[in-house]
Amino acid sequence: MVLLKMKFNQQRRVRLAQGLWLLSWLAVMCGAFIFCLGVYLKTELLRRDEVEKESFMDIHVVPNILMMVGLASIGTNWVATRVCQDSLDASRFPRWKVLLLAWFVVAALLCCLLLAVVVLSYVLQGRLEESLKVGLRNGIRFYKDTDVPGRCFQKETIDRLQMEFRCCGNNNFKDWFEVQWVSGRFLDYTAQEVKDRIRSNVDGRYLLDGVPFSCCNPASPRPCLQYHLTDNRAHFNYDYLSEDLNLYSRGCRQALTDYYMGLMNSTGPGVLSVILIQVGNFHLRYLQTAVEGAMALEDPEGDSEGYILEKGVKETFEEVKVKVLTMMKLAQVDPEGVPVDAEAEKAADTTAEKAASPTPAS
């Protein structure tokens, strides 16, 4: 009882080989695309490394897997193109026989990894937000420390970030009111105003209701108001509660999360379509069985049958179980390599068939 049998005459076999050859080349290009996508994601993540805390390394697993899968996919599908090219030549096809079993396993593995990547990119969103929150908080805290080695770049990073992503502070601009972002080197401690501010809080920090210039919104109709933001009387015709164009209203954590999630989500459809193409390639199994059947016949140009599994799913599974057990027993009892090799090959063969069975949807 063969699984999903189909009849193939010579013309259909040729058509199938040609179609699969084209599909395999398409899959090679998709593999290259996945690799480039992985590289792009990695560079984008590395660019913002300063605002991401160390434990943030976990999200780098997504671009790493993408790059690996991309390269492996290019190699695998290139092999598939060679197989398709040689499939109609009876002298060259047999050497691919052994490789095809490994091919099915690798292809199935690649599909699983791609699916895992899609799932991971959604799951890691929470970790990303958490890591950004901590990273940004540190950035804002060390904004003034332009003379401390190891932190001197934080001002430039935060300024650039706020201008590029059009955001201000962690959650909003009020985060800047709680941090001393003006360094003590530039404060005149003899001035009364400075002394008052320093005395006004427990830690002796110079806190003010002002923000750095990088929070300024260029789309505002009025020149940017940075200082005395909560004091309506400090500026003419100004109402702090209703003014929303003066500074960027978005928080940088939200802006960065949206940006990264946008990146990941845009890779989602691309990866899913690549999975579909890869699955389509599993029709190679039909080509393999049909060509093998044709070569076994007396007339190589005649009709032959193509199938997914020689026996039914249950029977194949039983066979595999028996083979694996025998292999293990043989391995235990007989440490010599010779009889085990043949068994191992047969077991790998049926395992590959079993792995290939749930995937095709012809």
Add this chain to the structure above:
Amino acid sequence: MAVLKVKFTKTKRDKLAQVLWILNWISVVTGAVLFILGLFLKVEINKRVELMAERDIQYVPNMLIAVGLIACAINFLGGKICYDCVDTTKFLRWKLIMLPYIVCTFFFTFCVLVGALMCYSMRGELEESLTLGLTQAMRFYKDTDIPGRCFLKRTVDLLQIQFQCCGNSGYKDWFQIQWISNRYLDMSQQQVVDRLRSNVEGKYLMDGVPFSCCNINSPRPCIQQQVTNNSAHFHYEHQTEELNLWMKGCRQALLEYYTNIMQSIGLTVLITWLFELSVLTGVRYLQTSLENVLRQGDPDSESDGWLLENSFMETARINLNIIKSLGKNNHIDTAKNGDPNIDIPSTSKAHYGPDNVPPKTIKEAS
């Protein structure tokens, strides 16, 4: 005495035709590249068209676009011709068109060269345009409530942030214009009234700059107001402070940016011009050698190919004579009142019958 005569065997001719076919297709690609470069330049100029005064600088990208398209068309035709030239019978189809084609392409390469030179010459006009445009934009910076100018504040701010520049030639340009709108000035305050009275035109001038002039590399929070007043800020000296604001002027920054683009485009166009010229030379050799083969009659024999049949002076003289004689044929003799048939004796003898007696004139009947 032909100019640069080269002997061509049959195989050499075929090889030349094939090579020229490939080169023509490469030229089609370079023509497309020129077209794309022209489009790119047009887009870049249009992105900042608000900062440029009304000057005729659009002609450079338009020229590049036109040249690119024509190059594609000409080289496509050239490719077809060279492809057919391998076969002498097919060459007969193109025989009459080839010489006009070569002449047209020769004049076209001049256009390509002119295009390349224009890229380099555009700089002067661009500088003028930018100076005027930036001055206007800075003057209208405060007019965010006047339709048609309301976006200039945003444009100038984004320009200064992106190109890391401040003002026209430096940050001091902002001290000479009023960049804060009157809507946000409290006229009841004495300080404001003093400033307004301090100059002839009644403008609110201050030694401050917009926030977009702030340098992000500065170790200290940006000082925008009272930039020239050392005592207004702690530990500040405006003469030695270089990191606080952007030092470069926006005119220079934009000019450098556009000059870089145009120099690379100009170089590409020059290389394309050289390539086109060499392809044209090859096509001319092919044409003359094939024509000579046809003249000799044997399609497999050797033939000569040249650039010009006679030397330059001779060719120029012959062409001038042709043009002159064309002109003479059209020239009408006005001495005989325009009628060319007057006073010309009849060259044929009249036959008046077998006895050759001219007829008597018959008097009119009364």
